[in-house]
Amino acid sequence: MKILTIAIPSYNSMDYMRNCIESLLPGGEDVEILIVDDGSKDETPAIADEYEAKYPGIIRAIHQENGGHGEAVNAGLRNATGFFYKVVDSDDWVDAEAYQKILAFLKEAVKEEEPLDMLLSNYVYEKVGAKHKKVIQYHSILPENRYFGWEEIGHFHASQNILMHSVIYRTELLRSFQFELPKHTFYVDNIFVYWPLPYVKKMYYLDVDFYRYFIGRDDQSVNEKVMISRIDQQIRVNKIMIDLYAKHESMLSCPQLKEYMLHYLExxxxxxxVLLMKMNTSESEAMRDDLWHYLEEKSPDAYKxxxxxxxGKFTKSHNKLSHKLTMGGYKIAQKWIGFN
Known part of the structure; x- marks a missing residue:
C-alpha cells in the first residue's frame, strides 16, 4: 500500500512542473505521484508521460478534458491509492528534509488503530524578488509531538489560516462525505481545506517548513489584477463556504472548531x-451588498x-473613511504576509 498520494494539478505547466515533480521523487516507493494534465495545450502532457515511463509504479499521468483546478484535484482523489492525500500545485515544490520527516511520521501513523484524519505542517511564501520569506507556522496554536482534537487548539491570528499547502488528509476521510470540488472555478483550494474540517477528529502537527508556495508571477491566479478579473469566481467560492458553514453550524458542538471555521470564513x-471595494464601481458595491445579504440569509449568527x-465594520461600510482605512490595512497585509 502507498503511504501517500500526491496529486499535481497541471495546466500548461511545462515551464515549471519538472521542479515540482523532482522535489517529490525522493519519496520513493512509499509515494504515488499523480500528474493530472487538465487539458493542457503545451508540452505538459508529454512531460507527464515522460515521467510516468521513467518512474513506473511511482508516477502516473492522468489526462482529462479541461475542468479547472478543482476537477484536477477531484481526478487525483478518484485515482488515489495512498492512505493519505496531498495536493501540490505544479509551480510549487516541497522541502527535501521536511519531506522525509513527513513520510517517516506517516509510516507510523498508518499503524494507528484510530486513524489520523489530518496532518498539518508549515508552508513558506516563495515570493519572486522577496528577500524575506514569510513562514506560516502553527506552533503557538497547535499541540506538538502528539495527537490532538479540536478542543485543544488555540486562537488563530489573521495570517494563520490552515491552507491547502499546510494539510495532508486521510484519503478515505475525503471520500466518506462525497467530497467534490466545482469545475471551472478558481480559488477552490479554500473549499478543499474548509469542507472536511467538521469531519476531522484526529490531528497531528509537525513543525517543519514543508510546502514551498511560489508566488509573484503576473499571470498567477492570486495576482490581485487576476483576482479582480475573476471576481465572480471568488464570490462563488465565498458563497459555497458560507453554505458549508451554514450546513454544519448546528452540528459544531466544539467551540474551538466553530471559532476556527468562522475565522476562516471571515x-x-x-x-x-476588499477586492470589490478596490473595483470601486456601483456594480461592485451592489455585489458586495449581495454577498453580505447572502451571509445574513444563510447564517444570521455568523453575519452578526x-x-x-x-x-467587518470597514469592509461592509460604504463610508469613504472606512474605504481609505481598509485599503491602507490591505497594503500593510500585502507587504507583511507576502500575498498577491
Whole structure:
C-alpha cells in the first residue's frame, strides 16, 4: 500500500512542473505521484508521460478534458491509492528534509488503530524578488509531538489560516462525505481545506517548513489584477463556504472548531469584500451588498459576528473613511504576509 498520494494539478505547466515533480521523487516507493494534465495545450502532457515511463509504479499521468483546478484535484482523489492525500500545485515544490520527516511520521501513523484524519505542517511564501520569506507556522496554536482534537487548539491570528499547502488528509476521510470540488472555478483550494474540517477528529502537527508556495508571477491566479478579473469566481467560492458553514453550524458542538471555521470564513469574506471595494464601481458595491445579504440569509449568527468585527465594520461600510482605512490595512497585509 502507498503511504501517500500526491496529486499535481497541471495546466500548461511545462515551464515549471519538472521542479515540482523532482522535489517529490525522493519519496520513493512509499509515494504515488499523480500528474493530472487538465487539458493542457503545451508540452505538459508529454512531460507527464515522460515521467510516468521513467518512474513506473511511482508516477502516473492522468489526462482529462479541461475542468479547472478543482476537477484536477477531484481526478487525483478518484485515482488515489495512498492512505493519505496531498495536493501540490505544479509551480510549487516541497522541502527535501521536511519531506522525509513527513513520510517517516506517516509510516507510523498508518499503524494507528484510530486513524489520523489530518496532518498539518508549515508552508513558506516563495515570493519572486522577496528577500524575506514569510513562514506560516502553527506552533503557538497547535499541540506538538502528539495527537490532538479540536478542543485543544488555540486562537488563530489573521495570517494563520490552515491552507491547502499546510494539510495532508486521510484519503478515505475525503471520500466518506462525497467530497467534490466545482469545475471551472478558481480559488477552490479554500473549499478543499474548509469542507472536511467538521469531519476531522484526529490531528497531528509537525513543525517543519514543508510546502514551498511560489508566488509573484503576473499571470498567477492570486495576482490581485487576476483576482479582480475573476471576481465572480471568488464570490462563488465565498458563497459555497458560507453554505458549508451554514450546513454544519448546528452540528459544531466544539467551540474551538466553530471559532476556527468562522475565522476562516471571515478571512475569505473580507478578501472578497476588499477586492470589490478596490473595483470601486456601483456594480461592485451592489455585489458586495449581495454577498453580505447572502451571509445574513444563510447564517444570521455568523453575519452578526462577522459584521461586528473590526474588518467587518470597514469592509461592509460604504463610508469613504472606512474605504481609505481598509485599503491602507490591505497594503500593510500585502507587504507583511507576502500575498498577491
Amino acid at each position: 478571512t475569505i469574506q473580507m478578501v472578497t469584500s 459576528i462577522l459584521k461586528s468585527s473590526v474588518l
